[in-house]
Amino acid sequence: MMRAQARDLPVRTALPALERALDTHGAAVLCAPPGTGKTTLVPLALAERGARVLVAEPRRIAARAAARRMAWLLGERVGGRVGFTVRGERVVSDETVVEVVTTGVLLQRLQRDQELPGVDVMILDECHERHLDADTAAAFLLDVRAALRPELRLVAASATTDAEGWARLLGGAPVVEAQGVAHPVEVVYAPAAGTVRPPRGMLVDPALLAHVASVVRRALAERSGDVLCFLPGVGEIARVAGLLSGVDADVLQVHGRAPASVQDAVLAGADRGRRVVLATSVAESSLTVPGVRVVVDSGLAREPRMDHARGLGSLTTVRASRAAARQRAGRAGREAPGVVYRCWAQAEDARLPRFPAPEIQVADLTGFALRAAAWGDPDASGLALLDAPPEGAMAAARSVLGAIGAVDAAGRATDRGVRMSRLGLHPRLARALLDGAPAVGARRAAEVVALLSEEPPREYGDDLAAAWRAARRGTDAYGARWRQEARRLAGHLDGAWGAPAAAPPDDAVVGTVTSLAYPERVARARGEGAFLMASGTGAELGEGSRLRAAPWLAVAVADRPSHAASARVRLAAVVDEETARAAAAHLLVAREEVRWEDGDVVARAVERLGAIEAAVRPLRDPDPGLVRAALLDGLRRDGLGLLRWSRGAQELRQRLAFLHRVLGAPWPDVSDGALLERTEEWLEPELSRARRRADLGRIDAGQALQRLLPWATGDAARLDELAPERIEVPSGSRIRVEYGEGEQPVLAVKLQEMFGLAETPSIAGVPVLVHLLSPAGRPAAVTADLASFWRDGYRAVRAELRGRYPKHPWPEDPSAAQPTRRTNGHR
Structure with a gap:
């Protein structure tokens, strides 16, 4: 008989519709505002009809509270007709017809026995919160209804939720709404x-x-x-x-x-x-x-x-x-x-x-992926979920599961993986428990894993061994929960391992267990409280941490803000290198590394534990292919200036660049990017014989560039015709042409040597830019149109320079004057 208060709960008016929906469809979505009694009255009402009801809540505090409230409504203590089970605590009896559990406990039961024997109605409360465990449990329950127990009735209950989405997920289940008597x-x-x-x-x-x-x-x-x-x-x-x-x-x-x-x-x-x-x-x-x-x-x-x-x-x-x-x-x-x-x-x-x-969509999916694999659906593609798991997150999860032996190459759960999935732990911690027990003893492994499964209070410090000792001594709430969880985990080991003959010290125990849980987070010191984890992420300890002096750490808890280069270590254990290598053996790789570093080729035999260089020695005879790749990397990073560029080589490159720009094919592109893409065509065999930076400096770039000339088409023979090194001017001098980076070739010549020339010389159809020099070789004028200069510009130059250079000719009509390389006195 329920207390009178139960009759006043607003959800009572929705009970007939809910019962009809369950009788006809077997599933329903119950939407009821806060305070209407959906969590407490609905399970009791369904139990009054002879059903055994299991209610799943997202949190332990809510599970306990709901059970106590229902027991109060019945005028009983918890453990009679109403009981609850949360991790490490179970209060039920043979009389219990309504049991409240956390979604985590529900998942453990489903994985042990998919049929949920003895349960007639399953209520998923607060499903709007979209916790991963609740979404997973809903998917598994729908599988159970479809394949094993079509008579199992299912209710998705919430105060505010996507009712239509849940109704579709439950196969078109009716939506039952309860009107609340909400106070303003x-x-x-x-x-x-x-x-x-x-x-x-x-x-x-x-x-x-x-x-x-x-x-x-x-x-x-x-x-x-x-x-x-x-x-x-x-x-x-x-x-x-x-x-x-x-x-x-x-x-x-x-x-x-x-x-x-x-x-x-x-x-x-x-x-x-x-x-x-x-x-x-x-x-x-x-x-x-x-x-x-x-x-x-x-x-x-x-x-x-x-x-x-x-x-x-x-x-x-x-x-x-x-x-x-x-x-x-x-x-x-x-x-x-x-x-x-x-x-x-x-x-x-x-x-x-x-x-x-x-x-x-945002969480670590390793536990979800293991549950799905143990359920028989490794990629979760067959599970009824409101949101599909992101592919990248699932790939990362499967990688972790493969490394710890929880799934095989096809992603199916191994026997070991199935056992892990039933421990009520994250798969990493399950691995640490199973593999740590033989090394440090079952009880001690369970205690450390219990410490890792719920992060200790910050006042315990960042040293996991010290936190372990504090938990042992502690009389606080955390210490009580920790001892309870440690007993639970030790019970799962069935006494298979006792303490080893020589009991290792606390530091060694926590280091071993933590590195087994997080092998990617074993970290090597690199000075002043900074470490490098095997994953490649930097890690830093807070000032004053006693862990700063440790050569190696196993990092249990760290967070890396988006703006930070390194993660801040919150909880870690001291380990030695041997323990780190053993725990992260799958990350250990020995290989030859030849790379361009600090301006030269560095060749080493490196043993890496993930991103950590565990051992290094010089390589005397590195693989030539790796050396060549390193040299090419050096040319890309430090530039083609590493080669020997004589003046002739530089001028040849400029002439070819000019022809490529003006005429195009078959004249080659000799920009840095193009030359680096075609190294096999112009730098071999010199590059293959090189072993270090000094060898690059001995390669004649000009001679190598000759290989890119269009010999096959015969155009190479016209190089001097199309882009001559020098041009003969009216005085008879052969003046060097500067091709440079500009659009026009440049001819720098003394003004008197160009007398009598009316038209500007051109190269490959491009007018030369003439830099007319004073007798002292200083710039006097620049023109690409000599005829125009003789007519309009020369007069001003003559007026400025004839007094300064009286021994040189300054005729009034330079277009008809005799060109000369000499002064007046030698004419």
């Missing part, structure tokens, strides 16, 4: 007065947190009731809690790492006094915080991101979506009229994303 919520926009920097990675501007704290104080002064404040993460919650010191209210912190006792106390309500509840997005849905009449929304959320190229996964701070903002605001109107203070300007609302990004 006033919206107050409260942007910061000063400039607030946008979040970067995990960094949130302290100015915003100070502003959020001030808005909480304002809300306490202006409104009655408890205040629920949404912040992106644990660090921000702690910072704002410190800023609220002295307020006339109890300040409580709710997040996934908070002790169950604290979470329960928050959800139970206050006996006396006001409360300020600082919470992450765990408080957005699935539970009601009693007494809350005011919500303060920072406007920020945390989402996972994966850098597949570097193998670094992390959380990043983003603007909360409009859907999340609605959910958060709704917390203020669950029990009575309320108000939400939004810490941003109203004009920014339109720029917020409509929904949070589906986790399948």
Whole structure:
């Protein structure tokens, strides 16, 4: 018999339609606003009809809260007709007909036994949040219904979701809507007065947190009731809690790492006094915080991101979506009229994303890929998913799974992979547990993996061995959860490995296990707290870290902001080179490396652990082909000036460039790019005989260029005719032509030697640009039209220079004068 409060829940009016949909179609989408009872009354009502109901919640706190609320409605304690199971904690009995689990626990059950024996109705709650586990569970359940248990009934429930999309996914399932009795919520926009920097990675501007704290104080002064404040993460919650010191209210912190006792106390309500509840997005849905009449929304959320190229996964701070903002605001109107203070300007609302990004599109998919492979669908192409997994992310995931032996060459799960998929761990950690146990002992391997599966509090420090010791001593909430998880993992090993005969020290144990989990992140020191990981990414330790002196590290947690060149190490373990090599053996490559470096050929035999040079020795007799490639690289990088360019070679290149520009084929392109593309035609065999930079400097570039002349067509014989080195001028002198970079060849000649020449000489049909020089060889005039110069320009030059050079002829009519190379006195 349920309490009277259950009869007042608005979702009760939708129960008949939901039951009809399940009876006729076997599946339904339930859309019910917050506070209507969809999480609590619906499972109990279905159980009253004789069904055994399994409810999946995205978070542990929501699973516990939902179970306790349902048990309360029945007037019972949890463990009777209503129970729950989360990782490391199970409270059920033979009487249990409604069990609440996390989606992670649900996936483990599905992988152990796809039929879900004993379950009649499966409810996926809060499916709008688009967590990867929930999307995966939905896909697996649809497979189960289609192939094994068509009688299994399925409900996708949410307060705000893509109802049509879920209905299509469930095979055209009916959409059942419950009308809520929502209390009005006033919206107050409260942007910061000063400039607030946008979040970067995990960094949130302290100015915003100070502003959020001030808005909480304002809300306490202006409104009655408890205040629920949404912040992106644990660090921000702690910072704002410190800023609220002295307020006339109890300040409580709710997040996934908070002790169950604290979470329960928050959800139970206050006996006396006001409360300020600082919470992450765990408080957005699935539970009601009693007494809350005011919500303060920072406007920020945390989402996972994966850098597949570097193998670094992390959380990043983003603007909360409009859907999340609605959910958060709704917390203020669950029990009575309320108000939400939004810490941003109203004009920014339109720029917020409509929904949070589906986790399948942005997260590390290694665990998903292993589950899909163990399910029998390695590429996940047959799974019913609202969003397909990105191909690049799946390829990166399969690469990791292949390296740890979880899948075969075809992507199918191996026996080892199936075992890994049932451990309730990321595949990397499953590998560390299975391979670490024989080396360090089952219990110690389980303890370190438990430490890696949930990052310890920052106050434990960045040294994983020290964090391990702190967890052993700790009486805090983290220590309790860690011990529980370590016991669970040790149980999976079935006592197969005890402690090794010679127990290694803590540093060696954590180093071994961590490097097995993250072989791409073994890192070698390169000075002053900087390291290079095997993945090729740089890593840096914070000032004061005792790990800075370590020659090698195994990096467990690191994040690399988009603007940073290196990742910042958050948690790592000291390892030795032997351990690093063993863990990352698949990355160990020995090869000859010949390359152009610092202006010359460097030939070495290199043993690399990924990007790390583990061992190097000089090569005395490198492969000629590699040497030639290195020399070509040097020519590309440092230029063709590495060859010997005599004046004649330079002039030949300029003449050929001129002919190619003016006449085109068959005259060759002799630009740097063209010459580098045709090295086999003009630089062989000299290039093949070269071994170092000095050898390049001995190659006669002019002689080599001769090979590019159009000998086959016979045009090569006309080179001197078409682009002569010298031109004979009226004085009888043969003057060198400069072809240079300009459009016209240049003839620099003394003015008196050109007397009597009316027409400008031309080369290959291009008029020469004549630089007329004074008797001292200095420029006097430039012209491409001698006739015009004699007529119009000469008079001014004659007036300027005849007094300066009286011994030289300066006739009045230069076009009819006798050219000369001599002064007047020698005529």
